Amino acid sequence: MSSLKVMRNYRFRLYPNKEQEQKLLDWLEACRWIYNEALAQRKNAWEQERRSVTRTEQQVWLREAKKANKRLREVHSQAAQEVLFRVERAFAGFFRRVKNGDTPGYPRFKGKGRYKSLTFTQFGKGLGACLADGKLRLSKIGLVRIKLHRVIPGKVKTVTIKRDATGKWWAIFATEVEISAPLVRPGPAVGVDVGLEKFATLSNGENIENPRHLIKTERKLKCVQRSLFRKQKSSRNREKARRKLAKLHAKVRNQRRDFLHKVSRGLVNVYGFIAVENLNVRGMVRSHCLAKSIHDVSWSEFLAMLEYKAAEAGTKLVKVNPSGTSQECSNCGKTVPKDLFVRLHECPHCGLVLDRDVNAARNILKRALALEAA
Ligand SMILES: [Zn+2]
Structure with a gap:
């Protein structure tokens, strides 16, 4: 201890x-x-x-x-x-x-x-x-x-x-x-790949979906935001819509925080070694795409939660360089270029066929294990 x-x-x-x-x-x-x-x-x-x-x-x-x-x-x-x-x-x-x-x-x-x-x-x-x-x-x-x-x-x-x-x-x-x-707690190792549609994919093939109620509130938020643009400036209705928007924002934030707590707790309870992408390397580029920026914010919040929960539980958390994790074959290590819409990793070199995100999660885990062995 x-x-x-x-x-x-x-x-x-x-x-x-x-x-x-x-x-x-x-x-x-x-x-x-x-x-x-x-x-x-x-x-x-x-x-x-x-x-x-x-x-x-x-x-x-x-x-x-x-x-x-x-x-x-x-x-x-x-x-x-x-x-x-x-x-x-x-x-x-x-x-x-x-x-x-x-x-x-x-x-x-x-x-x-x-x-x-x-x-x-x-x-x-x-x-x-x-x-x-x-x-x-x-x-x-x-x-x-x-x-x-x-x-x-x-x-x-x-x-x-x-x-x-x-x-x-x-x-x-x-x-x-x-x-x-305890300095290290024995337990299985896992790689976590975060996505835009799914919240995350694990190297063992498990998916963590964004909760439905959160998606619903976020959708509603977009709707109110749009209607706010249409309302005349300084009109009473606009003020009302503005308030509603602020309330929805707070609701989304709380729901998301609850969700992130639950996911990070769940991972730490099961795994003794967790590999994730390093956000700093990826660079928090100010994005014009709303979905992307929400995603970045929740990812950094999630990492912070995972970090302290892992430290408490004695789970080892390792951050790796995320570049190219989806393009690399997790079996033979060769580069297999693919566009974002290609959901399947099919390796012409070794014949591996795997879900794109699972392949990425496996690469993340591989890199972390390599860092540990070095
Ligand atoms: Zn391959």
């Missing part, structure tokens, strides 16, 4: 009163301003001087900006500071992709109402945020009503206050949980 630390998020519904809500909204706007300013500084420095602005430089700038702007001083200092970390992360992601040879767009400026969360980076009595009398105490905001539907395990590191598209507030606790797990 060994122990390791993992980060986990726990979300709870938050019920600020009118006054607290107004304050939070003001803070979000102020943070949005900081975000956009900090982003512009980095963007300009890069475009005009090919120079990277550091977070330390921006911290100095923020201190000065606060002196001149009362609105910024009102925001809790941790929450204001944390904005600079977000900008730093956005740019790090941008440069990583440039280095990989992609041509990503710059991190985007946030329009009014598009900045939705703020983070208290210290948690505990006397710090920025803490729990007190069954409520959430936020420094400079006060005691906020919270629905603590479960105990929060582990040590809380940060609390993020978030307003969703339907106007509901949430508190998301990022905690560090120490887990003890």
